[in-house]
Amino acid sequence: MLNPLNWLLAPFSLDIGIDLGTANTLVYIRNRGIVINEPSWVAIEKKSKKVLAIGSEAKEMAGRTPANIVAIRPLQDGVISEFDVTEAMLRYFIQKAHSRMLLAAPRPRVVVGIPSGVTEVEKRAVYQATISAGAREAFLIEEPMAAAVGAGLPVTEAVGSMAVDIGGGTTEVAVFSLGGIVVSRSLRIAGDEMDEDITNYARQKYNLLIGPRMAERVKMTIGSAHPLPEEKTMALRGRNLVTGLPDSVEVSSIEIREALSSSLSLIVEAVRDTLDETPPELISDLMEQGVCLAGGGALLQGIAERLSEETKMHCYAADEPMTCVARGAGQVLEDLDRLEMVLASLDRRSTVRPRRR
Numbered sequence: 001m002l003n004p005l006n007w008l009l010a011p012f013s014l015d016i017g018i019d020l021g022t023a024n025t026l027v028y029i030r031n032r033g034i035v036i037n038e039p040s041w042v043a044i045e046k047k048s049k050k051v052l053a054i055g056s057e058a059k060e061m062a063g064r065t066p067a068n069i070v071a072i073r074p075l076q077d078g079v080i081s082e083f084d085v086t087e088a089m090l091r092y093f094i095q096k097a098h099s100r101m102l103l104a105a106p107r108p109r110v111v112v113g114i115p116s117g118v119t120e121v122e123k124r125a126v127y128q129a130t131i132s133a134g135a136r137e138a139f140l141i142e143e144p145m146a147a148a149v150g151a152g153l154p155v156t157e158a159v160g161s162m163a164v165d166i167g168g169g170t171t172e173v174a175v176f177s178l179g180g181i182v183v184s185r186s187l188r189i190a191g192d193e194m195d196e197d198i199t200n201y202a203r204q205k206y207n208l209l210i211g212p213r214m215a216e217r218v219k220m221t222i223g224s225a226h227p228l229p230e231e232k233t234m235a236l237r238g239r240n241l242v243t244g245l246p247d248s249v250e251v252s253s254i255e256i257r258e259a260l261s262s263s264l265s266l267i268v269e270a271v272r273d274t275l276d277e278t279p280p281e282l283i284s285d286l287m288e289q290g291v292c293l294a295g296g297g298a299l300l301q302g303i304a305e306r307l308s309e310e311t312k313m314h315c316y317a318a319d320e321p322m323t324c325v326a327r328g329a330g331q332v333l334e335d336l337d338r339l340e341m342v343l344a345s346l347d348r349r350s351t352v353r354p355r356r357r
């Protein structure tokens, strides 16, 4: 039965966790779960800079826009490359989440996941964008930490745990203990780079020009990091660069694995380097705890087997790996007293807006 007191108080406890990802933006609201999960795309009119569409609608427009409209991803390689557009996108998602509340709620408290290793200026940019997008209070959390909290790792305890978040723009590897990140690596090789690998492979081997969405579909359908129990094939459709005509080629999962191999080797190397730098006490904890994989890249077939084989650690995909960061960010607000230590430090003295790059 609905508790009348909860019902009355619900509007006053609107806490939001946001994963501001290169590929997807997710919004998590306490007691409601993930309420928004849309591509981080914005369509803009070139001259006036007017925002025409945000999220799925804007991604649909990509590659199909007339000359006066551009569809862009305001975050590149996990960092904000278009500040104003990012702010518009954040405002849209926060207001959309807020408007889903049944009753008028006060402005929300928001925790935003940011890539580890961003500069102080970039942190302030995200903070500022969140406040001007309508947050009552804003906090930042490094993405691998949020992923670890969302995956239920014991980050605040005196025991080592490890997460590898393979997103669209970046792969983040981190070892945690006592609420902090002990060792970490961030590399700009992740899902997008894998899509490019497939595009390059199709061009070089078959003279076939394929679009980014086709490349992503191939990766998700037959892409793999480890031999599959049953190898598969799929039709690659694009334009033949020699004849200039539409063309289709049958490719196998073995070929796609070959196309992904150098990016995957770099991800494996980053995990091994991080383990190399991890203090021995924590390594022994990790041998018990295993290594948790998050982000969309954790869904690549065979990635856990490949990493387990190459690191001699038990690597496993988190439950719902693509929502870990947003859920983790939101969970921090549910238990702020205990989890405040996991938030990223932020120098709030200056709120200078960074110049657009």
Ligand SMILES: Nc1ncnc2c1ncn2[C@@H]1O[C@H](COP(=O)(O)OP(=O)(O)OP(=O)(O)O)[C@@H](O)[C@H]1O
Pocket (backbone or CB within 6 Å): 019, 020, 021, 022, 023, 024, 025, 077, 078, 143, 166, 167, 168, 169, 170, 171, 190, 191, 192, 216, 219, 220, 221, 223, 294, 295, 296, 297, 299, 300, 301, 322
């Ligand atoms: N089944 C799948 N197999 C392989 N890759 C997948 C699968 N599902 C999603 N991906 C990839 O995961 C990536 C998106 O993951 P995610 O949403 O975690 O990224 P992000 O958080 O937006 O990016 P970042 O963390 O780098 O800012 C995309 O490159 C997408 O193609």
Ligand SMILES: [Mg+2]
Pocket (backbone or CB within 6 Å): 019, 021, 022, 143, 165, 167, 168, 295, 325
């Ligand atoms: Mg991410």
